[in-house]
Amino acid sequence: MDSKTIIRIQTVTKRFGPAVAVRNVSLDLAEGEFFCLLGPSGCGKSTLMRMIAGFEEPDEGRIELDGADLVGTPPERRPLNMMFQSYALFPHMTVSGNIAYGLRRGGLDKAEQAARLAEMIRIARLDGFETRYPAQLSGGQRQRVALARALARRPRVLLLDEPLGALDRSLRESTQAELKELQARLGTTFVMVTHDQDEAMSLADRIGIMQAGSLIQAGSPREVYERPASRFVAGFIGAANLIEGTIIRREPVFARIALADGTEIEARAETGEPGDAVAVMVRPEHLSLAAGDVPGPNRLAATVTATAFLGDGVSIRARLASGQDIRVLAHGGAPEPLRGEAITLAFAADAARVVT
Amino acid sequence: MSAARLSPLNVTALALGLAFLYGPILLVVVFSFNASRLATVWAGFSTGAYRGLLDNAALMSALWTSLRIALVSACVATVLGTLAALALVRGGRFLGRGMFTGLLYVPLVLPEVVTGLSLLLLFVALDLGRGTVTVAIAHVTLAMSFVTLVVQARLIGFDRSLEEAARDLGASPLQAFFGVTLPIIAPAVGAGFLLAFTLSLDDLVLASFASGPGSTTLPMYVFGQARRGVTPEINAVSSLLIAAVALTLVTVTLLMKRRAGASLAR
Amino acid sequence: MSGVVHPPGEGGKRRAPSKRRWGSRLVLLAPALWLALFVLVPLLIVVRMSVSESVRARPPYRPQLPASLDPELWREALGELTLDNYRDLAASSLYGEALLTSLGLAFVATAIILVSGYGIALAVARAPQNWRMILLAAVVLPFWTSFLVRVYAWIGILKSDGWLNQAFLALGLISAPLAILNTNAAVVIGLVYAYLPFMILPLHASLEKQDPALLEAAADLGASPLRRFWTVTVPLSLPGIVAGSLLCFIPMVGEFVVPELLGGTETLMLGRVLWSEFFSNANWPLASAIAVVLLAILILPIVALRESERRRQEAAS
Numbered sequence: 001m002d003s004k005t006i007i008r009i010q011t012v013t014k015r016f017g018p019a020v021a022v023r024n025v026s027l028d029l030a031e032g033e034f035f036c037l038l039g040p041s042g043c044g045k046s047t048l049m050r051m052i053a054g055f056e057e058p059d060e061g062r063i064e065l066d067g068a069d070l071v072g073t074p075p076e077r078r079p080l081n082m083m084f085q086s087y088a089l090f091p092h093m094t095v096s097g098n099i100a101y102g103l104r105r106g107g108l109d110k111a112e113q114a115a116r117l118a119e120m121i122r123i124a125r126l127d128g129f130e131t132r133y134p135a136q137l138s139g140g141q142r143q144r145v146a147l148a149r150a151l152a153r154r155p156r157v158l159l160l161d162e163p164l165g166a167l168d169r170s171l172r173e174s175t176q177a178e179l180k181e182l183q184a185r186l187g188t189t190f191v192m193v194t195h196d197q198d199e200a201m202s203l204a205d206r207i208g209i210m211q212a213g214s215l216i217q218a219g220s221p222r223e224v225y226e227r228p229a230s231r232f233v234a235g236f237i238g239a240a241n242l243i244e245g246t247i248i249r250r251e252p253v254f255a256r257i258a259l260a261d262g263t264e265i266e267a268r269a270e271t272g273e274p275g276d277a278v279a280v281m282v283r284p285e286h287l288s289l290a291a292g293d294v295p296g297p298n299r300l301a302a303t304v305t306a307t308a309f310l311g312d313g314v315s316i317r318a319r320l321a322s323g324q325d326i327r328v329l330a331h332g333g334a335p336e337p338l339r340g341e342a343i344t345l346a347f348a349a350d351a352a353r354v355v356t
Numbered sequence: 357m358s359a360a361r362l363s364p365l366n367v368t369a370l371a372l373g374l375a376f377l378y379g380p381i382l383l384v385v386v387f388s389f390n391a392s393r394l395a396t397v398w399a400g401f402s403t404g405a406y407r408g409l410l411d412n413a414a415l416m417s418a419l420w421t422s423l424r425i426a427l428v429s430a431c432v433a434t435v436l437g438t439l440a441a442l443a444l445v446r447g448g449r450f451l452g453r454g455m456f457t458g459l460l461y462v463p464l465v466l467p468e469v470v471t472g473l474s475l476l477l478l479f480v481a482l483d484l485g486r487g488t489v490t491v492a493i494a495h496v497t498l499a500m501s502f503v504t505l506v507v508q509a510r511l512i513g514f515d516r517s518l519e520e521a522a523r524d525l526g527a528s529p530l531q532a533f534f535g536v537t538l539p540i541i542a543p544a545v546g547a548g549f550l551l552a553f554t555l556s557l558d559d560l561v562l563a564s565f566a567s568g569p570g571s572t573t574l575p576m577y578v579f580g581q582a583r584r585g586v587t588p589e590i591n592a593v594s595s596l597l598i599a600a601v602a603l604t605l606v607t608v609t610l611l612m613k614r615r616a617g618a619s620l621a622r
Numbered sequence: 623m624s625g626v627v628h629p630p631g632e633g634g635k636r637r638a639p640s641k642r643r644w645g646s647r648l649v650l651l652a653p654a655l656w657l658a659l660f661v662l663v664p665l666l667i668v669v670r671m672s673v674s675e676s677v678r679a680r681p682p683y684r685p686q687l688p689a690s691l692d693p694e695l696w697r698e699a700l701g702e703l704t705l706d707n708y709r710d711l712a713a714s715s716l717y718g719e720a721l722l723t724s725l726g727l728a729f730v731a732t733a734i735i736l737v738s739g740y741g742i743a744l745a746v747a748r749a750p751q752n753w754r755m756i757l758l759a760a761v762v763l764p765f766w767t768s769f770l771v772r773v774y775a776w777i778g779i780l781k782s783d784g785w786l787n788q789a790f791l792a793l794g795l796i797s798a799p800l801a802i803l804n805t806n807a808a809v810v811i812g813l814v815y816a817y818l819p820f821m822i823l824p825l826h827a828s829l830e831k832q833d834p835a836l837l838e839a840a841a842d843l844g845a846s847p848l849r850r851f852w853t854v855t856v857p858l859s860l861p862g863i864v865a866g867s868l869l870c871f872i873p874m875v876g877e878f879v880v881p882e883l884l885g886g887t888e889t890l891m892l893g894r895v896l897w898s899e900f901f902s903n904a905n906w907p908l909a910s911a912i913a914v915v916l917l918a919i920l921i922l923p924i925v926a927l928r929e930s931e932r933r934r935q936e937a938a939s
Contacts, residue, residue, distance in 0.1 A: 055520050075523040088521035092539045102525030153525065362748055369741030370749075370757065376738075377764045377818065380775035383785055387778065397783070440653035447650055456650070459657040462665070465924045467876020469893045470913040473900060474664030477671055477910070497660040500653065512935070558768045561878055564901075575770050582770070582883060586778045594771040601767050609759075 006031040006189050007052065007157060012061035014047055021047040022058070023213035029157070034183050034190045036204035038197060038236070044213040045193045049159050052191065053082045065156065076105075081155035085162040087146035089134040095145050096121070096130040102153045116152055123182070124148035140171050147179075151186070160192040164199060176202055197237050201225070209233050227270075231355050234281045241287070241326045242279040242355070243300075247272050255354050261321045265298045267352035282352045284315075284329040289337065290346035298352070300345040302326060304337045318343060381598060388591035405588035406596075415593065418577035425488055425563075425573065426556035429495035433552040436496065437503025438545055444504070445511040463501045471498065472565030479566065486568030494566040495556040502555065503548035510544035550608065554601065672910035673703045707911035717912070720890035721919070727806060727881075727891065728874035731813035732867050738814070739821035739866065744855070746822070747829035758826060765819040773812050773883050780808050780884070804886035812880040817873070821866035828862030829855070861934060868927040876916050892916050 007029040014022040022044040029035050037045040050056045052063060054075030063070045070078060081102065089098050099120050103113045121127055124144040134142055143163065150158055163179070164172045180203050183190045194200050200207050201221045208218040209232075217229035228234035231242055245257040248264070255269035257280055267280045290299060302318035305325070314336050316328040328345060330336075337343050388406070392399030409415060440460060447453070463471055475494050479486055518540065522532035538545070560575040567573065574593075581590050711717045746757045764772065779785050780803040787799040802808050832855065840850045856863075878893035885891070892912060900909040 053520075053524060055523075074528075075520070076526045076528055082521070082524045084517045084521055086515055086517050088515060088517035090518060090521070090536055090540075101522070101527075105526035105531075149521075149525070362745065365741075366745035366748055369738075370745040373738065373742035373745075373818075374760060376815070377761065380772065380779060380815065381764060381767060383778060384771065384775045397788075436653045436656055439649050443650035443653065450647075450650065452654075456654055456657065459661045460653075461924075461928060462661050465872050465920070465927065467873060467878075467893055467916055467920070469876055469878050469896045470668070470916055471664075473896065473909055473913050474668045475660065477667045477906070478660070478664040481667055493660060497656070500656070504653075554766055558770065560770055575768070578770055578774070579879075579883075582774045582777065586774075586781070590774065591778075594768065594774060597771055598767045602763075605763065605766060 003030040003032060005029065006066060007191075008064040008067075009048070009052075010062050010064070012048070012051065012058045012063060014044075014051060014056060014058050020213050022051070024061070025210075025213075025215045026061075027208060027215060027218060029189060029191060032187050032189055033205045034180070034203055035192070036200035036207045037191065037193045037210060038200040038207050039195065039210035040236070041195055043210040045195075045210045046161060048210070049082075049161060049191065049193050052157070053080065053159050054078045079153075079155060080157040080159060081150040081153055082159040082161065083146050083150040083163050085165055087134075087142050087166070089142060089145055089149075091134055094131050094133055095126055095137070098134070098145055099124075099149045099152050102149065106153050120148040120152045123151070139167055140175065143167060143175065147182075151188070155188065157189045157191060160190060162194055163192065165194075165196075172199075179203065201237070207237075209236060211236075227353065228281065228355055231279055231281075234279075234353075234355050239284050239327060239329075241282045241284065243282065243320070243324065243326070244277070244279055244322070247274050247276045247278055247354070250274055254349055257354065259320075259322060263300065263321075265300070265352070266349040267354050268350065269354035271356060272354050276356070278354050278356055280352050281355050282347050284327040285331075286351035287326070287328040287330075287345045287347050289316075289328070289330055289335070290344045296346065298347050298349055300326070302343055302345055304339055304341045304343055306339060307336060309336070316343075318345070384591050385595045385598060388588060388595040390588050390591070393588065405592035408589055409592055409596075412589070414572075415574075415577055415589075418572050418574045421488060421571055422557055422574035425492045425495060426553045429492040429499060429556045430549050430552035432492075433496045433499035433503050434545060434549040437500040437548055437552070438507050438541075440500065440504040441507035441511055444508055445514075460501050460504055463498045464505070468559075468561035469565075472562045475562065476565040486566060487571045488567075490566040490568070491563050491571055491573065492556075494562040495552075495559060498559070498562060499552035499555045502551050503545075506548040506551060507541060507544045510541045514540060546608065550604065557597075668910045668913050671907055672707055672914045673705060674907045674910075675704055675706065707907050708915075710908060711911055711915065716890065717895065720892050720895045721915070723806075723889065724875050724877075724891040724893070725919070727809055727813065727889075728871050728877075731810045731817070731874055732871045734810070734814050735818055735821045735870050736863065736867055739818055739825055740859075740863075742818075743822045743825035743829055743862075746826055747832075754830070758822075761822050762819050769816060770879060772816055773880055776808065776812050776815065776884055777803060780811070803884065804889075806885065806889055808884040809881050809889050809891075812884040813874050813877065816880060817870040820869040824865040824869065825859060825862040828859045832858050861930060865927065865930050865934070868923050868930070872920055872923050872927065875920060 005028045007027075009025055009027040009029075012022055012025045013020065025044075025048060037048060039045045047056060051058050052070075054070065054073060057071060065078070065080070090101065093101065096117060100113060100117050103116055106113075108116065121130060124147060126141065126144060126148065129137065129141060134145065137145065143166070147163070150160075164175055167175060176199060179190075192200075192203065204221060206218060206220055207224050209216045209224060211232050217224055217233050219227075224233060224237050228237060228240075234240040234242060243259065243265070245259045245265070247255050247269070248258045249256040250269065250273060253268060254266050255272060255278075256264055256266055257278065258264050265280060267282075269278075272278050290296070300320060302320050304316060304318050306317040308315045313329055313331045316330060316337065318326050318328060320326055326345070387398070389401050389403060390398055391402035391404065440456075443450075444453075444457065444460075450456075472494070475490075475497065476486075478484075479490050484490055514537070518536055519532045522536045523529070527535060558575060559573075560579050563573045563576055564579075567576065574597075578590055578593060581587065742761060746754060746761065749757050777784070781787075782799040782801060782803070784803070786802070787796070790796045791799065802811075836854050836858075837850050840854050841847075845853065875891075876893045877891060878897055881889045881891045881894050882897075885894075892915070896909050896912040896916070899905045899912060
C-alpha cells in the first residue's frame with residue numbers, strides 16, 4: 001500500500017488467565033483508511049481494539065503509532081480516541097459538557113475550545129441540544145454526541161466499538177452513510193469493531209476478519225468476498241455453499257475435485273495438493289439451473305427442498321446426492337422449480353474457489 | 357401490561373400495615389404536647405415539655421455528645437466504606453478477599469451485644485480510655501459495612517466504560533475518579549453517610565459498652581429515662597428526633613430528585 | 623513468552639498495570655486494617671476471654687498469654703485455659719431457658735412478620751407504577767426513625783393505663799385493663815414492629831420483578847386465584863422470603879432493647895442475659911462465653927443469609 005502506515009500491530013498476544021483472547025496478531029493500518037475488525041462475539045476483536053486504546057496491555061508483541069511504541073502509555077496520553085459501544089456518555093454532564101470534556105485537557109486555550117465545541121455541535125447536528133443531558137436525548141442523538149466527543153480532540157485514529165449496535169435497523173442504515181461520509185471528509189483513520197458483516201462490507205476500505213483470537217484475513221471487501229482465506233471467512237462474509245471433496249488434479253490456476261458421489265468439478269485454487277480434503281465455495285448467486293439433459297462441466301444433481309419468491313429472484317434450497325444442503329439464488333425470469341423436483345445446478349469454474 | 361389490579365385484600369393489607377407502622381410514632385408525637393405529667397392521659401395541649409428540654413443540662417450534653425460522635429463516625433465510615441466497596445468491585449481477585457468480605461459482613465449480622473462486648477474487651481486490652489473516641493470507633497465499625505453495601509450496589513451498576521471514556525479523553529485515573537465516578541456514585545455515598553449518621557445517632561448497645569463516664573449519648577439518656585416509664589419529656593425528645601429524620605430525608609429526596617430530573621433517568 | 627520481538631528497554635511495558643494494582647492495594651489497605659483491628663481481633667479476644675477463669679471479676683484474666691515465643695510458657699498458659707464458663711452455662715437452667723426463649727420469640731415474631739409483611743409487600747408490588755416508590759418509601763420511612771423511640775412508643779401503648787387499654791375500655795371490649803406490657807407478648811409485638819421493614823424490602827424486591835403475564839398465563843391455564851398465588855407468586859418469591867426471614871431472625875435472637883423495655887423480668891433473652899452478666903455481675907468471662915454461644919447458634923443462619931445474598935447479587939450482575 002502506498003499510503004503511510006499509521007498503526008503497526010506486531011505479533012500481539014493477550015491472555016486472560018488461561019484463555020488466549022488475542023493470538024499473535026500482526027496488522028498494519030494505513031493513514032486515512034476505514035478499517036473494520038469483523039468477527040463473531042468473543043473472537044478478540046474488542047480486546048485488540050482496547051489494546052490500541054490502552055485499556056489493556058498486550059502480554060507479547062508491540063503496538064506502534066507513527067513508529068513509536070504505545071505499549072505502557074496510559075490511555076489518556078495516546079493521541080487516539082474511542083467511541084464506546086454503550087456510548088459511555090457522562091450522565092451528569094450536558095451535551096456540551098460531554099463534548100468539551102476532552103478539550104479541557106487538550107492544551108487548547110478557551111477560545112479554541114469554544115470554537116472546537118461549536119464545530120463539533122454543528123458537525124453532529126446537535127444545535128439546540130447543548131444543555132440537554134444524555135437521558136433527555138434520543139438514541140440517534142446520543143450516538144452523535146458520543147461520536148462528536150471522540151472526534152473533538154482530533155485524534156490521529158478514531159476507534160469505534162460497535163458504534164451502530166444500539167440503533168434500530170432503519171436508523172442504522174442512514175447513520176452508516178453519514179459515518180462513511182464524515183470519515184471521508186475528515187480523512188481521519190477509523191478503526192471499527194463490528195460483528196455485522198453487512199455493516200463492515202458497506203463501510204470499510206479494508207476488513208480484518210478474526211476468529212478465536214487470530215486474524216484470519218485482512219483485505220478489501222471485494223477480496224475477502226471473492227477470495228476468502230478459509231471456510232470460516234467464506235461462511236462469515238456473505239452466504240456461501242461449501243461443497244466437500246478431494247483434489248484429484250492440480251493445475252496452475254484451477255484444480256479438479258472429486259465429490260463423494262464421484263461427481264467431478266473444477267474450481268479456482270491457490271492452495272492444496274492432490275489428495276487434500278477441501279471444500280469448494282460457490283456463492284448462491286453463481287449457481288444457475290441447467291437443463292438436466294445437457295452435459296457439461298461443473299454440473300451438480302440436486303433435489304429441491306424449498307423455494308421462496310424474493311421479488312428480484314427466487315431462493316432455492318436443494319439437497320445434493322451427498323445429502324448436503326445447498327442454496328441457490330436464481331435471478332428473475334428463471335422458471336421456478338417445484339418442491340421435490342430433480343434439478344441440475346451449474347456454475348462457472350471461475351466463480352468457484354477451493355478453500356481449506 | 358402491568359396494569360395494577362389492587363384487590364380489596366391488597367388495599368386492606370396496605371392500610372393496616374401503614375396504620376401499624378405510623379400509629380405508635382404519631383401517638384408519641386401527639387402526646388409530646390400533653391399538658392399532663394401522666395404521659396398517656398390527654399389533659400390538654402401544651403408545649404411545656406419542649407420548653408423544659410433546653411433547661412435539661414444532662415439531655416443537652418447527651419445530645420451534643422451524640423451529634424459530635426455521629427458526625428465524626430459518619431465521615432470516617434463513609435470514607436472507609438466507600439474504599440472497601442471500591443476494593444471489592446474494582447479490586448478483582450486479591451489475597452484474603454474472602455476474609456475481607458467476611459469481616460465486612462460480621463458487624464451487619466452480629467448481635468449488637470456481641471459486637472459491643474468484643475469492642476470493649478479490645479479497648480480494655482489496648483488500655484484505651486473509654487469515652488467519645490471509643491464510641492465513635494464502635495460506630496465506624498458498625499456503619500462502614502452498611503456504607504459498603506450501599507456504595508457497592510451502585511458501583512456494580514456503574515458502567516466502567518464511563519471511566520475509560522474519561523481516560524480516553526485525557527483524564528488521569530484520579531481525574532477520572534473524581535470527575536466522573538464520584539459524581540455518579542455520589543447519591544449512594546450520600547445515602548451511606550446519612551445511614552451511618554442515623555445509625556450512630558440511634559445506637560444504644562454499642563455506645564453503652566464503649567462509652568465511659570462523661571460520654572453519655574442521647575440514646576443512653578433516653579433509654580435510662582424510658583426504663584422508668586413514659587414522660588412528656590421523652591415524648592418530646594423522640595418527636596424532635598423523628599422530625600429531624602423526616603426533615604433530612606425530605607430534603608435529601610428533593611435534592612436528589614432535582615439532580616435526577618436533570619441527569620439520570622434511563 | 624516464545625519467540626516474540628521484545629525490544630530491550632521496554633521496562634515501562636509492565637509498569638502501567640502493576641501501578642494500577644498498587645492503587646487498588648492502597649484503597650484496600652485502610653478498610654482492611656480497620657476490620658482486622660476492630661472486628662477480627664475483638665472476636666478473638668472474646669473467644670479467648672470465654673476460656674479464662676471467671677474467679678476474678680476484674681482483669682488481668684488468667685491465663686495471661688506469654689509475650690515471648692517460648693514454647694514452655696505457652697504450654698503452661700494453654701494448660702490453664704478452662705471450659706468452666708461453658709460448664710456453668712450448661713449447668714444452670716437459667717441460660718438454657720434464655721436460649722429457648724430467644725429462639726422461640728424470634729421464631730414467632732419472624733413468622734408473624736413474614737405473613738403480615740408478605741401482604742404489605744404484595745400490595746406495594748401490585749400498586750400502580752407511579753405509586754409503588756411512594757408506598758415503598760412510606761413503608762421504609764419508620765426504619766429511619768430511632769429504633770429506641772419506636773420500641774419506647776409501645777410502652778405507652780401497652781401499659782395498663784396505656785392507649786390500647788384506654789381504647790379497649792372505652793369501646794367496652796374489656797372490663798379490666800389487660801396486662802400486656804412486661805410479657806412475652808409485648809416483646810413479640812415490639813419485635814414485629816421494629817423488624818417489619820427488614821422483611822418488606824427483600825420481599826418487595828423479589829415480588830416486583832415478577833412478570834404479571836405469569837399470573838395471566840396461570841389463569842389462562844385454569845388456575846384459581848388461590849392456586850395462582852401458591853404455585854406462581856410464592857415459589858418465585860422464595861429468595862425474598864428466605865432473605866427477609868433471616869434478616870429478621872438473626873438480629874432478634876440477640877436482641878437487647880426490646881426485651882429490656884417491653885419484657886417482664888421472666889423474659890430472659892440471651893442478649894439481655896449477656897448484658898446483665900457483663901454490667902451487673904461484672905463476669906466478663908461468662909458474658910464472653912454467652913457471646914460465643916450466641917455466635918455458634920447464629921453461624922448457620924448467617925452463612926445461609928450470606929449465601930442467599932451472594933446468589934441474588936450474582937443474578938443481578
